[in-house]
Structure formats: structure tokens, C-alpha cells
Amino acid sequence: MKLKNKVAIITGAATGIGRATAILFAKEGAKTTLADIKAKEANETVKLVKDAGGETIFVETDVSKEVDVKKMVEKTMEKYGRIDILVNNAGVVLVKPAEQTTEEDVDKVLSVNFKGVFFGCKHTIPLMKKQGAGVIVNIASVSGHIGQVNHAVYGGTKGGVIAMSRALGVELALFNIRVNSISPGAVDTPMLRGDVKTEATRRGISEEEVKREFEEQGVLKRWATPEEIAKGILYLASDDSTYITGGDILIDGGWTAQ
Numbered sequence: 001m002k003l004k005n006k007v008a009i010i011t012g013a014a015t016g017i018g019r020a021t022a023i024l025f026a027k028e029g030a031k032t033t034l035a036d037i038k039a040k041e042a043n044e045t046v047k048l049v050k051d052a053g054g055e056t057i058f059v060e061t062d063v064s065k066e067v068d069v070k071k072m073v074e075k076t077m078e079k080y081g082r083i084d085i086l087v088n089n090a091g092v093v094l095v096k097p098a099e100q101t102t103e104e105d106v107d108k109v110l111s112v113n114f115k116g117v118f119f120g121c122k123h124t125i126p127l128m129k130k131q132g133a134g135v136i137v138n139i140a141s142v143s144g145h146i147g148q149v150n151h152a153v154y155g156g157t158k159g160g161v162i163a164m165s166r167a168l169g170v171e172l173a174l175f176n177i178r179v180n181s182i183s184p185g186a187v188d189t190p191m192l193r194g195d196v197k198t199e200a201t202r203r204g205i206s207e208e209e210v211k212r213e214f215e216e217q218g219v220l221k222r223w224a225t226p227e228e229i230a231k232g233i234l235y236l237a238s239d240d241s242t243y244i245t246g247g248d249i250l251i252d253g254g255w256t257a258q
Contacts, residue, residue, distance in 0.1 A: 001028055001029040002028045002029070002234065002238040002239070002240065003025055003028040003029045003030035003085070003234075003237065003238060004028070004029035004030075005029065005031075006029070006030045006031070006084040006085055006237075007030065007031050007032070007033075007076065007080040007081075007082050007083055007084050007085070008025055008030045008031070008032050008033070008083075008084065008085035008086070008087060008237065009032070009033045009035060009072065009073070009076055009083060009085070009086050009087065009120070009124070010022050010025070010032055010033070010034055010035065010087045010089060011035045011036070011061065011063050011072075011087065011088055011089050011090035011116070011120060012035075012036055012063075012089040012090030012091060012139075013032075013034035013035060013036050013042060013045050013058075013089070014034075014036035014037075014038040014041035014042040014044075014045055015038070015041050015045075015189065015190050016187070016189030016190055016191060016226050017089055017139065017184070017187060017189060017226045017229045017230060017233075018034075018036070018045075018087075018089045018090070019041075019045045019048065019226065020225075020226035020227045020229070020230040021087060021089065021226075021229075021230040021233050021234075022034055022045055022048075022049050022054075022056070023045075023048055023049055023052050023054075023230075024227070024230045024231065024233075024234055025054065025085075025234070025237075026049045026050075026052040026053060026054025026055075026056065027052050027053065027054070028234060028238075030054065030085070031054070031055045031056065031080055032049065032054060032055070032056045032057075033056070033057050033058075033059055033072065033075065033076040033079070033080075034046060034049070034056055034057070034058045034059070035058075035059050035060075035061035035063070035072045035090070036058075036060070036061065036090065037060065037061065037062050039058070039060050042058050042060070043058060045058075046058050057075065057076075057079055059071065059072045059075045059076070061090075063088075063090045063112060063115075063116030063117075063119065063120065064108075064111035064112045064115055064116050066115075066119045066122075066123075069116070069119040069120055069122075069123055070119075070123050072120075072123075073123040073124055073127070077127065082127070082131055083124055083127050083128065083131075083134065084128075084131075084133070084134060084135065085134070085135045085136075085137070085237045086120055086121070086124045086134070086135070086136045086137070087136075087137045087139070087233055087237065088116065088117040088120045088121070088136070088137070088138045088139060088161075089139045089233075090112060090116055091112060091113050091116075091139065091141075091191070092108065092109055092112045092113065092191070093109075093154050093191050093192075093194070093195050094108075094109045094151075094153050094154045095150045095151065095154070095195055095198045095199055095202070096150055096153075097150055098150075098152045098153075101152070101153055105153065106153055109153050109154055109157055110153070110157055113154070113157035113158065113160075113161065114157045114160045114161065114164075117138050117161050117164065118164065120136075121136055121138075121164075121168060121179070124136065125168075125172065125177065128172075128175070128177045129175045129177070132175070132176055133176045133177065134175075134176070134177040134178075135177070135178050135179075135236065135237050136165075136168070136177065136178070136179040136180075137180055137181070137182060137233050137236045137237055138161050138164070138165045138179070138180070138181040138182075139161075139181070139182055139184070139233075140158045140159075140161040140162045140165070140181040140182065140183045140248060141154070141155070141158035141183055141184060142183050142184065142185045142186075142250065142252045142255050142256060143155035143158045143159075144158035144159035144160075144161065144162045144183055144248075145159075145162075145183060145250070145256050146255070146256060150199075150202075158183070161181055162181050162183065162248050165179050165180055165181035165246065165247075165248065166181075166246045166247075166248075167246075168246075169245040169246025169247070170246055172245075173245055173246075178236075178241075178242075178244065178245040179245060179246065180236045180241075180244055180245060180246065180247050180248065180249065181247075181248045181249075182229065182232050182233060182236065182248070182249050182251060183248055183249070183250045183251070183252060184224060184229045184251050184252065185217065185218050185224060185250075185251065185252030185253050185255045186214040186215065186217060186218065186223045186224065186252075186253070186255075187223060187224045187225070187226060187228075187229055188223040188224065188225060188226065189226055192214075192223070196210045196211055196214065211223075217253075217255045218252060218253025218254045218255040219253065219254030219255075219257065219258065220253040220254055221253075222253065223253075224251065224253060228251065229251055232249055232251045235249075236249065
């Protein structure tokens with residue numbers, strides 16, 4: 001029960017890493033607010049969290065809109081009266097050659113992956129300051145550390161999340177608020193499955209071939225499960241990591257170690 005009596009917001013909680021994190025947090029005693037634009041899938045996550053013994057609410061949220069993020073925070077405060085942990089997990093991917101990338105493409109990825117993270121921090125920080133403590137975990141990507149073909153915009157936003165987390169870790173240390181990021185490698189989520197499908201279509205090869213290429217990137221030669229990333233998030237969110245702030249943890253199967 002590493003999160004007993006803690007209150008956490010998890011964005012992008014409908015599927016993948018967000019869902020796995022919500023279930024793990026429930027098992028560790030946290031009360032949660034689950035935020036996503038996918039109401040149907042998010043309500044499925046709510047059921048899974050409750051089945052795991054957790055207390056939770058769902059707030060339909062488009063993190064690219066500041067008014068939605070503000071509402072998400074307000075609803076959490078109305079329900080629980082405090083916010084101990086914020087997990088900025090919501091994200092979108094773009095796989096496209098730079099010269100074919102439109103302004104609309106850039107705006108969408110930037111709005112969700114960077115602005116959404118910033119808005120979550122912005123509206124949670126004042127409450128954490130009043131409480132005298134808090135933890136923020138931002139989900140970045142291995143793409144923020146290495147160059148990937150056709151991932152210039154996506155990788156750029158994730159590199160920005162790493163830099164933002166570092167800056168906030170320094171800025172908020174005096175208030176006992178820790179801020180860190182996690183950079184997953186290839187994780188078996190609907191988002192990566194969609195990435196694989198796009199790449200397979202573009203290159204005229206099978207999805208299985210593209211999947212094998214991703215698996216070969218890391219030394220462990222497989223995709224991570226969402227649960228493996230969730231365990232890293234739990235570590236940074238709990239008192240097991242009280243001396244870590246402004247950092248980034250790579251959970252990438254050895255991808256960047258080569």
C-alpha cells in the first residue's frame with residue numbers, strides 16, 4: 001500500500017499505460033481521478049479500478065484545452081479535497097516525413113504532448129504548494145533521447161517534456177514538490193499498434209515486420225507491457241524515490257544503451 005490515502009490524477013487513463021497505472025495505483029491504496037477524451041474506454045478503466053479495490057472518478061478531459069484541465073483539477077478537489085500525485089500520461093503520436101507534415105499536424109501533437117503536460121502542472125502546482133508537498137510524473141519517450149525516422153515532431157515534443165520536467169524539478173524543489181519524467185521505449189499499447197500500422201502502410205510491408213523491427217531496437221528484443229511502465233511510475237510517485245527530482249528514467253529495454 002505505497003500510496004495509501006494519496007490522491008492521484010492520471011491523464012490518458014482510458015487505455016495502455018494510463019489504464020495499467022490506474023489499476024496499479026488502486027492496488028497500492030490511491031484514490032484517483034481518471035482523465036481522457038475516450039469516455040467508453042475510460043469507463044471500462046473505472047470498472048477495472050473499482051474491481052481492484054480502488055476509489056475513482058472519471059472526468060472527460062481534452063488536455064489540449066486549458067479549460068478542460070482546470071475542470072479536471074477542480075473536480076478532483078471537489079471529490080477528494082487534495083491532490084498528491086499528477087501523472088501526465090496523455091499523448092498522441094505522429095509518424096510522418098517532415099516535409100509532409102502540416103501545420104495542423106504540428107499543432108495537434110504540440111497541443112496534447114507538450115501543452116497538455118504544462119497545463120496539468122500549471123493547475124496542480126498551486127494546490128501542491130498549499131499542501132506543502134506533491135509529486136508530478138510526466139510521460140516522455142525514448143524519442144526524446146534518440147532520433148527516429150519520421151518522428152521529428154513527436155520526438156520534439158517528448159524532448160520538450162523532459163526539459164520541462166527538469167526545469168520544474170529545480171523550480172519546485174523548495175516547495176517539496178518533486179517533478180520527474182519517464183521515457184518508455186516500445187510498449188504494447190493501442191498508440192504503438194497504431195504507429196506500427198501507419199508505418200507498415202507507408203512502406204508496403206506487414207505490421208508483423210514493423211513490430212519485429214521495433215522489438216530489435218532494444219537489447220531485450222521484445223515490447224514492454226504497460227504494467228512494466230506503470231511500475232516505474234509508481235516508483236517515482238511513491239516515497240521510494242524521495243531523493244529524485246528533475247530526472248528522467250529510461251524504461252526502454254536497453255534501446256539507448258547500445
